[in-house]
Amino acid sequence: MSDMYSGSDLSSASASEKAEAAELQRMVAVEQQKxxxxxxxxxxxxxxxxxxxxxxxxxxxxxxxxxxxxxxxxFIDTTLTITNRFTTLVQKGGMH
Incomplete structure (x- = not known):
């Protein structure tokens, strides 16, 4: 198995390596959410x-x-309000 982190491009990785990388990213995201x-x-x-x-x-x-x-x-209501407001601001900023 080739080392896809040794300077080679991800586009040259096999489908299996790409799937493993995607799964790893998903697992990291889940752990960050936890x-x-x-x-x-x-x-x-x-x-x-x-x-x-x-x-x-x-x-x-x-x-x-x-x-x-x-x-x-x-606390939850306030957090959701702030999160929703931030999301709205980001979306408006991204449209310009």
């Missing part, structure tokens, strides 16, 4: 825990649970 998701969960946890939990105990009271749910929902 890492981004985990980072977002940690952010939710940090922000909402600090906001909603006065003192840790063995179980959540209804006020803390409601606060956590609302906090995470607002």
């Amino acid at each position: 890492a981004q998701f985990h980072a977002q969960v940690h952010t939710f946890t940090d922000v909402c825990w600090d906001k909603c939990i006065d003192k840790p105990s063995s179980k959540l009271d209804s006020r803390a649970e409601t606060c956590l749910v609302n906090c995470v929902e607002r």
Whole structure:
């Protein structure tokens, strides 16, 4: 099997090598999405825990649970709004 990274062009790679490269790219993208998701969960946890939990105990009271749910929902809403706005701006910028 030839080394497709030793200065040779990807266009000279076999179909099998191209398929392997595409699969590797897909796997890297999936892992990046997982890492981004985990980072977002940690952010939710940090922000909402600090906001909603006065003192840790063995179980959540209804006020803390409601606060956590609302906090995470607002965080998600805000993230989606910012993401959608950014996407709109990028699309408008790409049309000119």
